[in-house]
Amino acid sequence: MLKTILETKKQELESLELPPAQQVTKRSLYKALREPNRQIGLIAEVKKASPSKGLIREDFQPVEIALAYEASGADAISVLTDQQYFQGHRDYLTAIKKETTIPIMRKDFIIDEQQVEESARIGADAILLIAGTVSDEDLHQLYQSAHNKGMECLVEVHAADELTNLLMVFTPQLIGINNRNLKTFSTTLHQTEEIAKGVPAGTMFVSESGIHTPEDLIQVGKAGASAVLVGESLMRAESPNLGIKHLFGEK
Numbered sequence: 001m002l003k004t005i006l007e008t009k010k011q012e013l014e015s016l017e018l019p020p021a022q023q024v025t026k027r028s029l030y031k032a033l034r035e036p037n038r039q040i041g042l043i044a045e046v047k048k049a050s051p052s053k054g055l056i057r058e059d060f061q062p063v064e065i066a067l068a069y070e071a072s073g074a075d076a077i078s079v080l081t082d083q084q085y086f087q088g089h090r091d092y093l094t095a096i097k098k099e100t101t102i103p104i105m106r107k108d109f110i111i112d113e114q115q116v117e118e119s120a121r122i123g124a125d126a127i128l129l130i131a132g133t134v135s136d137e138d139l140h141q142l143y144q145s146a147h148n149k150g151m152e153c154l155v156e157v158h159a160a161d162e163l164t165n166l167l168m169v170f171t172p173q174l175i176g177i178n179n180r181n182l183k184t185f186s187t188t189l190h191q192t193e194e195i196a197k198g199v200p201a202g203t204m205f206v207s208e209s210g211i212h213t214p215e216d217l218i219q220v221g222k223a224g225a226s227a228v229l230v231g232e233s234l235m236r237a238e239s240p241n242l243g244i245k246h247l248f249g250e251k
């Protein structure tokens with residue numbers, strides 16, 4: 001699936017039109033996750049659909065969802081901007097940025113410098129970079145470019161060897177461990193437990209995907225996760241607020 005998505009991204013790049021730059025202040029994702037509202041930080045994801053689950057939330061009002069996430073104590077928001085596979089849009093991120101006060105991360109498949117510039121122009125405070133989508137050297141270039149434009153990065157890995165190879169090139173300030181197998185779409189939190197062993201001491205990491213319950217939070221927290229990135233379980237909840245309360249075991 002990842003290969004298919006990347007082929008689509010390359011085609012989209014051929015006709016990418018950069019938007020005018022938004023005059024916005026940058027908010028620090030790193031700072032927000034160093035000082036989370038709860039014992040473990042939450043990046044709440046605005047996610048209408050996905051390749052693994054199809055349509056997740058029919059009543060999809062991205063700004064209202066983001067505002068409810070913020071009001072419920074999320075430390076940051078992840079916004080899917082891929083249209084073809086997730087029914088996202090870059091305009092959702094711009095609109096959410098204007099109405100919120102917490103860091104907004106662009107969740108897309110960023111493989112080219114033009115997409116980094118586009119991310120800055122639409123108002124992203126941070127971008128997701130995914131190991132294995134480009135060479136680790138090119139990933140480092142994109143990482144440095146994002147920082148030069150005032151943005152931060154969540155650098156995501158899906159396997160222990162991916163992390164080992166990445167760390168031979170650079171050490172990201174924030175690492176994401178994705179529990180989802182992008183070939184089978186299955187998720188297991190054992191991914192976090194295993195890959196976390198290779199995260200350098202002092203480097204924050206986020207456990208992503210397949211997180212639904214307070215027990216899941218405890219499990220990845222014990223593995224050392226500073227934060228979690230959660231989409232589906234919050235988007236399927238009756239309301240984002242109730243979804244977050246359920247996730248943290250709050251009344």
Ligand SMILES: O=C(O)c1ccccc1NCC(=O)[C@H](O)[C@H](O)COP(=O)(O)O
Nearest residue numbers: 050051052053208209210211230231232
């Ligand atoms: O979610 C998918 O089906 C998917 C398929 C292929 C590549 C990426 C995919 N998801 C992106 C993500 O990493 C998740 O949206 C994010 O970690 C939240 O996961 P979840 O809480 O399980 O919705």
